[in-house]
Amino acid sequence: MALYPKPAEGSWTSHYPDVGTGFVSYEDSISPEFHADEREAVFKRAWLNVGRVEELPRPGSYFTKELEVAGTSLIVVRDKQGEVRAFHNICRHRGNKLVWQDYPREEVSGTVRQFTCKYHGWRYGLDGACTFVQQESEFFDLDKNAYGLVPVHCDVWAGFVFVNLAKEPPQSLREFLGPMITPLEGYPFDRMTERYDFRADIDCNWKIFLDAFQEYYHVPFLHPQEATPAARDKMTGFEAPHYQLDGPHRMVTADGVPRRLWPDDFQYPIEIATRSGLFGPWDEPDLGADLPGTNPGKVKNWAIDNFQIFPNLEILVWASGWYLTYRFWPTSHNTHRFEGTLFFPKAETASQRAAQECAAVMFKEFALQDAGTLAGTQEGLESRAAGDEFPLSDQELLVRHFHHAVGTWVEDYRRSREARTTSTGV
Numbered sequence: 311m312a313l314y315p316k317p318a319e320g321s322w323t324s325h326y327p328d329v330g331t332g333f334v335s336y337e338d339s340i341s342p343e344f345h346a347d348e349r350e351a352v353f354k355r356a357w358l359n360v361g362r363v364e365e366l367p368r369p370g371s372y373f374t375k376e377l378e379v380a381g382t383s384l385i386v387v388r389d390k391q392g393e394v395r396a397f398h399n400i401c402r403h404r405g406n407k408l409v410w411q412d413y414p415r416e417e418v419s420g421t422v423r424q425f426t427c428k429y430h431g432w433r434y435g436l437d438g439a440c441t442f443v444q445q446e447s448e449f450f451d452l453d454k455n456a457y458g459l460v461p462v463h464c465d466v467w468a469g470f471v472f473v474n475l476a477k478e479p480p481q482s483l484r485e486f487l488g489p490m491i492t493p494l495e496g497y498p499f500d501r502m503t504e505r506y507d508f509r510a511d512i513d514c515n516w517k518i519f520l521d522a523f524q525e526y527y528h529v530p531f532l533h534p535q536e537a538t539p540a541a542r543d544k545m546t547g548f549e550a551p552h553y554q555l556d557g558p559h560r561m562v563t564a565d566g567v568p569r570r571l572w573p574d575d576f577q578y579p580i581e582i583a584t585r586s587g588l589f590g591p592w593d594e595p596d597l598g599a600d601l602p603g604t605n606p607g608k609v610k611n612w613a614i615d616n617f618q619i620f621p622n623l624e625i626l627v628w629a630s631g632w633y634l635t636y637r638f639w640p641t642s643h644n645t646h647r648f649e650g651t652l653f654f655p656k657a658e659t660a661s662q663r664a665a666q667e668c669a670a671v672m673f674k675e676f677a678l679q680d681a682g683t684l685a686g687t688q689e690g691l692e693s694r695a696a697g698d699e700f701p702l703s704d705q706e707l708l709v710r711h712f713h714h715a716v717g718t719w720v721e722d723y724r725r726s727r728e729a730r731t732t733s734t735g736v
């Protein structure tokens with residue numbers, strides 16, 4: 311697919327003939343069979359973002375990540391040399407979950423010198439090596455050097471920690487991210503050390519919620535408070551000025567005027583009091599003039615870049631000096647766990663802190679407006695009463711491309727499974 315298209319005429323969608331303009335099926339969001347294959351084809355083959363390096367500040371810092379979609383739990387840890395590593399969270403003796411606290415299914419984090427199994431006390435170093443076996447001489451032919459934790463491919467890009475569950479990932483992380491995403495590594499992500507985390511269990515397929523964050527067609531109607539007063543009064547639609555696709559990844563840019571320039575229009579008095587709101591603090595931090603990788607379309611009045619990194623990570627960069635991530639983790643074919651995190655530069659004053667907290671609260675308000683629609687959509691789609699041909703507009707190019715990309719990965723997987731079955735005669 312072409313990079314950096316500029317439609318001089320016609321639609322954005324027509325510049326990407328691979329995705330077509332036909333009606334789109336949502337069977338991929340309601341079929342348990344499709345989901346079973348999607349787990350193998352997508353979540354066990356793609357690079358998945360599981361956290362940020364700020365969560366691993368020193369050697370011995372770790373966190374666990376429950377990946378129901380891949381049927382495993384991971385330990386992500388910074389080793390003595392400072393390298394970030396990932397392992398399956400399983401003791402090699404008899405399979406006990408190695409790292410957990412009160413409840414085995416709850417994610418935990420902390421700092422340790424080594425990991426000790428709660429069952430019979432086997433120990434593992436930060437590099438995964440098995441360092442101690444209780445009553446080792448009573449075992450038969452056990453070479454504990456061969457019984458380290460099972461490693462998972464792990465790499466870091468721009469401070470984002472990714473894992474890949476494939477035996478041999480077909481591409482390195484950088485190759486996978488490609489030329490549209492990697493230039494963002496010059497953005498000062500490392501300065502955004504104030505974070506606010508939200509997490510919710512949602513009654514819909516993960517792709518249904520992800521779709522809500524890759525088009526702005528719904529904004530004037532579902533979130534009228536986000537529109538400028540003039541646009542709202544006229545109830546005009548919103549048009550994003552730039553879309554771009556690269557491999558399985560997508561991005562859209564939105565433009566707009568800084569929120570501080572229309573201070574009289576607000577939803578809640580707290581926005582005026584804190585000079586903040588959904589669009590973030592109105593008094594912007596100085597991040598320098600050059601923010602690499604952002605605004606690839608060179609849009610005037612750039613406001614937001616919304617990078618959708620396949621399969622389930624979104625990085626949303628605000629021109630006003632902060633960023634958001636969304637992650638969508640399937641827990642079944644019609645449920646998922648949503649994680650939304652806001653990242654700001656360090657607050658130096660109480661008012662900066664209040665502004666950041668107000669932005670976090672407003673984010674929740676708007677995310678709930680989106681989330682409120684989802685269980686109904688899932689039920690409606692599952693009823694199949696409206697058929698299976700859904701029309702998507704030009705502004706929904708990224709929705710179209712996303713389902714196309716997931717479908718392509720699943721088809722490839724099915725083809726290679728079929729080829730294996732045929733060649734082995736099983």
Ligand code: FES
Pocket residue numbers: 401402403404405406427428429430431432
């Ligand atoms: S299962 Fe971990 S030490 Fe026995």
Ligand SMILES: [Fe+2]
Pocket residue numbers: 522528529532533680
């Ligand atoms: Fe929305």
